[in-house]
Amino acid sequence: MSLSLVSANRCFDGWHKQYSHDSKLLNCHMRFAVYLPPRAVSEKVPVLYWLSGLTCNDENFMQKAGALRLAAELGIAIVAPDTSPRGEGVPDDPDGAWDFGLGAGFYVNATQAPWNRHYQMYDYIVTELPALVEQHFPVAPRRSIAGHSMGGHGALVIALREATNYCSVSAFSPICHPMECPWGIKAFTGYLGDNRADWYQYDASELMRIAQIKVPALVDQGLDDSFLEQQLNPGSLEQAARENQYPLTLRMQPGYDHSYYFIASFIEDHLRFHARHLLT
Template sequence: MINLSQTKVFGGWHKQYQHTSTVLNCDMRFAIFLPETAGPTSPVPVLYWLSGLTCTDENFMQKAAAFKKAAELGIAIVAPDTSPRGEGVPDDPDGKYDFGLGAGFYLNATQEPWKKHYQMYSYVVNELPELIETYFPVTPDKAISGHSMGGHGALTIGINNPEDYVSISAFSPICHPSIVPWGEKAFRHYLGEDKTTWQPYDAVSLINQHPVTTPILVDQGDADGFLHEQLKPETLLAAAKANNVPLTLRMQPGYDHSYFFIQTFIEEHLEFHAEHLRRDAW
């Protein structure tokens, strides 16, 4: 593991690393914020943040304005890249932004030529936390959040692994990817034509099939240009109501899909996760 950079911020540290991933068969980059209170005798819990299409580990760390509140709450934040990268990693043959590099969709691909590298689900759930918990002063207590494609990832990973994540939140998530253009394109290429293999990566399908007790907070702007075609929060809300899932979905008037939206409400999301991380530690 190579430390690429480190910068002091709000008493803590933002650090960026590169490491070789055996799951993804390539070198990967991630960023971590460690509050000042984090140390060998005082490890802190972790919020994993999953970013959206075209993003890297840098977008959230540079644009979300999360460090001050995370420092106050004593929470580390880990932001992985959004897909495998590097020589030999296949990309969308048409060069589109919504598939391939920058668009791993937080799943384990089963189809050629994608399956050798596109195993982002296993990377986020297993390999990356093992690395973080080995080399940094953190506890095993985790929460997960994300934006857009990363909101989809946070929902599905959190729902599929209730023993690992005490709380889930999302901004503008792709709620029902099996029925929208972004999800259909990615799932068809990564997973094949059998739509039953798509269901473990679709939050609405998961809620309809399995009991979900993990608390979930979702913020969605009503001026989001992707709202009706790609995101469909109403499908998530309907599934949650039908299955008694502890979901809070807040439609925020006038907000779009940008990091200005995330900046506005990120402190409330951090407080939401801190509350559940504290409860889990009792």
């Protein structure tokens, strides 16, 4: 599968690059960003996949999180995909809402028309994108995954369902129990249909409660997050971890909100957490 270079910027003696490609799974043209640390010149490096939140694309994390200096030091590549399929013919929310459709793929495999032709984001993140990255870049098949908000939901779900493929998982402000919050109910109803039995496979709290293979997890949640009570439900994830003795570290951070200022404040902790598992 071929790639087209969109942009390239030298950064901390490594390279931040954007690429586009045709996705067979999503039936559209996609873009992603990759940061390659200096060490990638001489050896294969492990890779952290970052999944962004509602309305975001491949640029938000790379430009705002302040992660690249430490990634260069640690010798970890970072890959940031888009948050949904894009382009002509890809359906969007009929009302133009920002929490469904373009920029809001929720990292599920849609089963309902018209979304099922393009919105296969789970398989794209788990299979197509890593195969592409490992084919074209000097990365080792050692992966971790992280994300924010909707992307935190995606990261947790993927790590819980594909535990043998990931060394660690972390999230900022994740949607922890989407079956029981407005964002999740809207997305799951639209993409998956009305049968709630089909929703469990994409709910991190439900998956953590029954997980057999346990990937180390770190979650940070700001206590001044305006979405905390209605949408995020970290208590549900904490309860599931307690019931299953799951290795989850959940940190509630006073004064922090839902923004990238929060992510930038604690991204070093997350990168070092992943490095302990990726580099051993």
